[in-house]
Each structure stands twice: as structure tokens, then as C-alpha cells.
Amino acid sequence: MTATTHRTPSLGPPRPDAPTDAPTLVAVAHGSRDPRALTTVQALLAEIRAQRPGLRVELGHIELAAPLLGDTLAAHAPGDVVLVPLLLGRGHHVGHDLPRAADAAPHLRSVPAAALGPHPLLAEALHARLTEARGRRHGPPDAVVLAAAGSRDPRSAADAEHTAALLSRRLGGTPVRPAYATAATPTVPRAVAALRAAGHRRIALASYFTAPGHFATRCARAAGPGVPAAPPLGAHPALARLVLHRYDEARVRARPALSALPAAA
Structure with missing residues (x-):
């Protein structure tokens, strides 16, 4: 499926220098x-x-x-x-x-x-990192696993699901399935397997982490061969x-x- 371009809602023009009494x-x-x-x-x-x-x-x-x-x-x-x-x-x-x-x-x-999160700006950054990971030679994915740390707090999973929906919308409807490193399900391998069982072959992993670390590395490795892993969101x-x-x-x-x-x- 060809990705469509979505503009992130504007947060207004760049702000001037911060006042000296800014928190x-x-x-x-x-x-x-x-x-x-x-x-x-x-x-x-x-x-x-x-x-x-x-x-x-x-x-x-x-x-x-x-x-x-x-x-x-x-x-x-x-x-x-x-x-x-x-x-x-x-x-x-x-x-x-x-x-x-x-x-x-x-x-x-x-x-x-x-x-x-969740916020459309996160979907913008995730989309950019996915594009970097796959490059022009591989083209857009036909499904994405959104790899997150995981939490026992159900609100955390709800936030990840919301972000997955925002990223899917930005990708023109490409399925995006959340998966977790710990404390929640599904795991990354199970999410990849479920997408393959549904007929998807160009699967990519979106790294829903601010920076590299133990869970980000674990998720990237768990995705397995043939599933390019985008880097964390970073700067x-x-x-x-x-x-x-x-x-x-x-x-x-x-x-x-x-x-x-x-x-x-």
C-alpha cells in the first residue's frame, strides 16, 4: 500500500527567545x-x-x-x-x-x-525513522510492529494503541500492531508472526523509544531476520x-x- 502524506497539525510559528523568567x-x-x-x-x-x-x-x-x-x-x-x-x-x-x-x-x-504520547508529532517522527530504516530500495512496509517498553498500567497500552492508530493513518492505512518488551502482550515475535499469518511480507519495526537502551535493543533483535528495525526517535x-x-x-x-x-x- 502506498503511503499518503499527512501534515502534522501546526503548533503555531516558532516562538521567540524564552523570557528570562521562564520556568x-x-x-x-x-x-x-x-x-x-x-x-x-x-x-x-x-x-x-x-x-x-x-x-x-x-x-x-x-x-x-x-x-x-x-x-x-x-x-x-x-x-x-x-x-x-x-x-x-x-x-x-x-x-x-x-x-x-x-x-x-x-x-x-x-x-x-x-x-x-500519544500525539501526531510522534507519528511524524516514527514515520521518518521507518523511512530511514527501509530506504528507497525496500519501499514502504505493508505492516508495522510498534515496539514499546510495556507497562502493567493499562493506560500505557491504550496510549501505545492510540499511537499505532496515528502512525497507521500517516502510513495511509498500513496496519500497525503494538508489541511490548515486557509486562504486556503481545511480544514482538508474536506480533510479527500474527502479521505474517495475515499475509504481510514487508514488515518493519518502529522503535517506540526515545533513546537506545536494553528494551529497544531487545525488541530490534526479537523482530528477527527480514524485519528492518527503525532506530529510536532520538533528536x-x-x-x-x-x-x-x-x-x-x-x-x-x-x-x-x-x-x-x-x-x-
């Missing part, structure tokens, strides 16, 4: 022992800073890597911060870890933002736009607790 954007990554993860997240933060010059952007990890979120918040001078999770769906980290970290830093006025400009969008949503929602700034267009 700090604290990007909250999960953390990984894979050194590629930190490099990738730092590249994403560089893209965010390029899109919003003058905005202070800091990094904190939930676990496994430095700087840890608690240390980043403890070192921050008293003021306003917005915690933007670099996580793609709802779950324990977004619902519990971010508010707990905010409570542990009473010298800050902290507001947690929503998880990044794609659409992902940086989405991080800023979640930041703007949170600070506008939190008025007047945070410094009042004009709403995003």
Missing part, C-alpha cells in the same frame, strides 16, 4: 546503562534549546544514569521548573515518580507535564517540538503557580 524545562529521562542513551538524550536537549533559544533546559534521570532527577532538582536554585517526562505513555514513572521528586524539592515550584525535530509543547501546556495549566508567560500559539 526551567527539566527533561526527565528514564535512564539506561547503555552509553548511547545519554548521548542521544543530550542531542535531543540540544535540539530543544535550538528551537527555544534562551530557555534553560536541564536533564534528570529516574534511575540507572546520572544526573538523577533528585540531584538535578536539589542543585537548582529556588524558582520555577516544569518536569517534562521523555516517556511515551502514562505509567508509574509519570504518575508517581515525577510528583514524588517534585515533593522532595520544596525550594522549587514544580509542575509535572504530561507524557509525550528528531518533531520530538523536540513535542517536548516544548508539553512544557507549554504544563506551565499554562499551572498559572499562577508558575511565572505567567503568554500561551503558545
Whole structure:
């Protein structure tokens, strides 16, 4: 099936330099022992800073890597911060870890933002990474497995299914089946097998991860031979736009607790 082109809904024109009293954007990554993860997240933060010059952007990890979120918040001078999770769906980290970290830093006025997904900008970035993985020689896939980390929170699976529908729409109706590395079903091999049983032969794997790490690598390997795996979303400009969008949503929602700034267009 030939993919059709979809335009991602505009979030307005690029914003000017951030006011000097803008709350700090604290990007909250999960953390990984894979050194590629930190490099990738730092590249994403560089893209965010390029899109919003003058905005202070800091990094904190939930676990496994430095700087840890608690240390980043403890070192921050008293003021306003917005915690933007670099996580793609709802779950324990977004619902519990971010508010707990905010409570542990009473010298800050902290507001947690929503998880990044689902959102059309994620479908834009996923589509771009799929195109990179297959290249012109292979052409578009006839089915896609959307590989995600997985969670026991049913809302996380619902978010992945919503993203799969958005990606399918962007691909012109190509079937997109979510699959998970842990804590949820189906697994990647079972999703691939089900699509093959349905007659699909040009299957690709979309890596629904912000950065490389254990689960992203496991999913790519589990897809098996003949199933090209797209890289994680990384520093794609659409992902940086989405991080800023979640930041703007949170600070506008939190008025007047945070410094009042004009709403995003």
C-alpha cells in the first residue's frame, strides 16, 4: 500500500527567545546503562534549546544514569521548573515518580507535564525513522510492529494503541500492531508472526523509544531476520517540538503557580 502524506497539525510559528523568567524545562529521562542513551538524550536537549533559544533546559534521570532527577532538582536554585517526562505513555514513572521528586524539592515550584504520547508529532517522527530504516530500495512496509517498553498500567497500552492508530493513518492505512518488551502482550515475535499469518511480507519495526537502551535493543533483535528495525526517535525535530509543547501546556495549566508567560500559539 502506498503511503499518503499527512501534515502534522501546526503548533503555531516558532516562538521567540524564552523570557528570562521562564520556568526551567527539566527533561526527565528514564535512564539506561547503555552509553548511547545519554548521548542521544543530550542531542535531543540540544535540539530543544535550538528551537527555544534562551530557555534553560536541564536533564534528570529516574534511575540507572546520572544526573538523577533528585540531584538535578536539589542543585537548582529556588524558582520555577516544569518536569517534562521523555516517556511515551502514562505509567508509574509519570504518575508517581515525577510528583514524588517534585515533593522532595520544596525550594522549587514544580509542575509535572504530561507524557509525550500519544500525539501526531510522534507519528511524524516514527514515520521518518521507518523511512530511514527501509530506504528507497525496500519501499514502504505493508505492516508495522510498534515496539514499546510495556507497562502493567493499562493506560500505557491504550496510549501505545492510540499511537499505532496515528502512525497507521500517516502510513495511509498500513496496519500497525503494538508489541511490548515486557509486562504486556503481545511480544514482538508474536506480533510479527500474527502479521505474517495475515499475509504481510514487508514488515518493519518502529522503535517506540526515545533513546537506545536494553528494551529497544531487545525488541530490534526479537523482530528477527527480514524485519528492518527503525532506530529510536532520538533528536528528531518533531520530538523536540513535542517536548516544548508539553512544557507549554504544563506551565499554562499551572498559572499562577508558575511565572505567567503568554500561551503558545
